[in-house]
Amino acid sequence: MNRYRPERLDARVYRDFAVKSLSRLGPLSEEDVTSLFQALNVIETWPQGQELIGEGAAQGQPRILLEGWALRQRDLAGGRRQIFGFILPGDVFGLSARPDRIVMCSIVAATAATSCQLPFLGRAMREETGALHELVWHMIAREEACLLDQVVRLGRQSAHERMLHLLLELHARLKEVGKTDGAGFHLPLSQEVLSDALGLSVVHTNRTLQQLRREHLIQTHGSHLILSDPERMAEIARYRPSRFEPPQPAAQASVNVPSCSSTDTVTSNPSA
Amino acid sequence: MNRYRPERLDARVYRDFAVKSLSRLGPLSEEDVTSLFQALNVIETWPQGQELIGEGAAQGQPRILLEGWALRQRDLAGGRRQIFGFILPGDVFGLSARPDRIVMCSIVAATAATSCQLPFLGRAMREETGALHELVWHMIAREEACLLDQVVRLGRQSAHERMLHLLLELHARLKEVGKTDGAGFHLPLSQEVLSDALGLSVVHTNRTLQQLRREHLIQTHGSHLILSDPERMAEIARYRPSRFEPPQPAAQASVNVPSCSSTDTVTSNPSA
DNA sequence: ACAGCGCATTAACATAAGTTAGAGATTGGG
DNA sequence: CCCAATCTCTAACTTATGTTAATGCGCTGT
Numbered sequence: 001m002n003r004y005r006p007e008r009l010d011a012r013v014y015r016d017f018a019v020k021s022l023s024r025l026g027p028l029s030e031e032d033v034t035s036l037f038q039a040l041n042v043i044e045t046w047p048q049g050q051e052l053i054g055e056g057a058a059q060g061q062p063r064i065l066l067e068g069w070a071l072r073q074r075d076l077a078g079g080r081r082q083i084f085g086f087i088l089p090g091d092v093f094g095l096s097a098r099p100d101r102i103v104m105c106s107i108v109a110a111t112a113a114t115s116c117q118l119p120f121l122g123r124a125m126r127e128e129t130g131a132l133h134e135l136v137w138h139m140i141a142r143e144e145a146c147l148l149d150q151v152v153r154l155g156r157q158s159a160h161e162r163m164l165h166l167l168l169e170l171h172a173r174l175k176e177v178g179k180t181d182g183a184g185f186h187l188p189l190s191q192e193v194l195s196d197a198l199g200l201s202v203v204h205t206n207r208t209l210q211q212l213r214r215e216h217l218i219q220t221h222g223s224h225l226i227l228s229d230p231e232r233m234a235e236i237a238r239y240r241p242s243r244f245e246p247p248q249p250a251a252q253a254s255v256n257v258p259s260c261s262s263t264d265t266v267t268s269n270p271s272a
Numbered sequence: 273m274n275r276y277r278p279e280r281l282d283a284r285v286y287r288d289f290a291v292k293s294l295s296r297l298g299p300l301s302e303e304d305v306t307s308l309f310q311a312l313n314v315i316e317t318w319p320q321g322q323e324l325i326g327e328g329a330a331q332g333q334p335r336i337l338l339e340g341w342a343l344r345q346r347d348l349a350g351g352r353r354q355i356f357g358f359i360l361p362g363d364v365f366g367l368s369a370r371p372d373r374i375v376m377c378s379i380v381a382a383t384a385a386t387s388c389q390l391p392f393l394g395r396a397m398r399e400e401t402g403a404l405h406e407l408v409w410h411m412i413a414r415e416e417a418c419l420l421d422q423v424v425r426l427g428r429q430s431a432h433e434r435m436l437h438l439l440l441e442l443h444a445r446l447k448e449v450g451k452t453d454g455a456g457f458h459l460p461l462s463q464e465v466l467s468d469a470l471g472l473s474v475v476h477t478n479r480t481l482q483q484l485r486r487e488h489l490i491q492t493h494g495s496h497l498i499l500s501d502p503e504r505m506a507e508i509a510r511y512r513p514s515r516f517e518p519p520q521p522a523a524q525a526s527v528n529v530p531s532c533s534s535t536d537t538v539t540s541n542p543s544a
Numbered sequence: 545a546c547a548g549c550g551c552a553t554t555a556a557c558a559t560a561a562g563t564t565a566g567a568g569a570t571t572g573g574g
Numbered sequence: 575c576c577c578a579a580t581c582t583c584t585a586a587c588t589t590a591t592g593t594t595a596a597t598g599c600g601c602t603g604t
Contacts, residue, residue, distance in 0.1 A: 026371070074424060077510050082427045084420060097413035099298070099406055104417050134371055141369035145376050147419055148356060152346060154426035155354045155471030159561070190581065199427030201562050206583060222570090238349050431591070462551065473592050478553060 014066045015040040018116065021090030021177050022064070025138045032131050039119030046109040052094075055106040059096040061117040062136070065089055068113030069188055072105045073196070083197035085146050086110070086170065090177040092118065092139040111188045145242060154199045157237070159208045162198045164217065164237035171227055172242055184226035286338045287312040290388065293362030293449050294336070297410045304403050311391030318342075318381040324366075327378040331368040333389040334408070337361050340385030341460055344377045345468070355469035357418050358382070358442065362449040364390065364411040383460045417514060426471045429509070431480045434470045436489065436509035443499055444514055456498035 018040055019033055046052055055074060070087040084105055087093050096103045118136070149169065153162045170187070174180045195205040212218045217233055219226040227233060290312055291305055318324055327346060342359040356377055359365050368375045390408070421441065425434045442459070446452045467477040484490045489505050491498040499505060
């Protein structure tokens with residue numbers, strides 16, 4: 001696969017991208033944008049393979065990825081590793097809910113990458129402005145949504161389904177930040193990386209990709225990938241278009257009412 | 273397995289338990305305890321199998337589990353399901369980081385269960401008192417830690433290792449809230465539930481348990497389980513005693529320094 | 545005591561996925 | 575431009591795990 005070579009863009013373009021990708025989920029005020037621009041002048045670049053944040057390290061500044069891809073991962077005994085998820089341009093990373101601020105998995109550059117720091121000081125984040133705060137929360141929620149999907153893939157799907165499901169997720173997420181080309185996108189990952197994300201051996205990942213090509217579900221040209229039949233893919237992999245885009249009106253789902261007592265007594269319920 | 277039959281305890285005992293389990297990770301002030309006690313008079317009971325919170329439902333009040341076990345899970349097509357994790361007595365559940373407050377997996381009572389509501393109104397939580405706020409955060413971080421471990425189990429461990437790893441996790445977590453009996457504990461889960469958590473078939477879960485018994489790693493008497501050789505188990509499953517207990521001093525790990533520029537220029541880094 | 549049910553257990557068999565090994569491709573550096 | 579490194583791809587074989595189906599055990603309610 002091709003190295004992903006970041007173009008030499010003007011810092012202003014990066015800041016515009018940061019604002020645009022943060023505001024895709026909700027409106028930012030003039031003030032928010034100003035405050036963002038103030039912080040966004042520290043731009044960091046990372047070579048492929050570099051560890052941006054080490055597992056067990058105390059969290060520094062939260063960041064937003066501007067260019068390239070990164071991995072949330074953990075190295076395991078015996079040279080193995082598990083990839084938890086992918087950080088794509090526009091994604092926020094480096095936040096930890098722990099009181100000691102220690103991050104629970106390392107962040108590694110899957111390609112050469114560019115990031116910049118966000119104007120939040122770790123946990124002090126919660127004292128920040130409303131809109132920005134909300135958006136960062138939203139990003140965190142997405143990350144958790146992806147992690148849940150990852151568990152489903154690994155726990156209850158075949159190699160075939162896992163691959164399709166992941167490719168659909170990546171396409172949907174890239175599309176949001178304008179990094180797709182119709183049904184195609186640049187997938188800068190080696191089969192080894194895919195394997196470590198999908199819990200498969202490299203050989204089987206290769207077999208799986210071959211089969212998907214034979215079935216005319218995908219095409220690859222170098223590291224450019226095209227989803228030839230997204231509908232069928234989604235059906236096979238039971239892919240539910242991420243419960244985020246487009247901002248749906250809050251689903252009016254049922255809430256179960258337990259038996260309660262507000263008088264310090266315990267009551268029982270009829271069986272479900 | 274036996275139904276877990278909650279004893280008829282006085283509500284005061286429940287409140288004490290709630291305070292005790294919330295304070296296990298950090299001190300609570302007199303005020304905090306008072307504020308907790310005010311909220312803790314609404315006690316809910318749920319029969320086994322009942323859905324406490326449905327996936328896609330808007331989040332209500334966050335809760336703390338007082339008795340019994342619950343599951344974070346998702347139902348899939350074809351009668352399958354994936355269990356994301358277990359909610360044990362003393363655990364907090366029902367929080368959502370999403371702006372629409374929709375929860376991303378359903379919470380189901382694995383046994384008859386008792387819970388009560390916490391004195392936080394969803395996201396308004398962040399305006400709450402310091403100590404309580406911190407503790408709830410801590411709980412959320414643990415949940416994420418467990419989810420990451422779950423991904424590693426499913427992605428990179430054999431059935432054998434997965435089972436050991438999960439049993440060790442459950443023992444460690446139960447121990448924290450005084451629900452263990454030395455190396456033993458009450459495991460109120462059918463093999464089907466274990467299967468859906470570990471991503472295995474019921475038959476293979478059974479085979480795996482048989483083998484662990486034959487290897488003298490565990491003993492079972494009904495639904496009581498004893499870890500006969502926790503050290504060997506931990507070695508085999510590569511179990512890292514959860515990065516939470518006991519509250520370690522923040523690890524002084526290395527933080528990578530990227531190449532930066534604060535002058536609106538982009539710089540590059542030497543290769544890693 | 546008995547019937548019925550859910551759950552644990554086994555066996556026999558099918559198959560998806562892992563392992564090892566090696567031969568082509570690409571890519572990037574000197 | 576060529577060499578070295580890294581990927582991709584195949585093949586042959588092993589193994590872990592899934593599937594189906596049947597038996598048995600231990601509750602629970604009548």
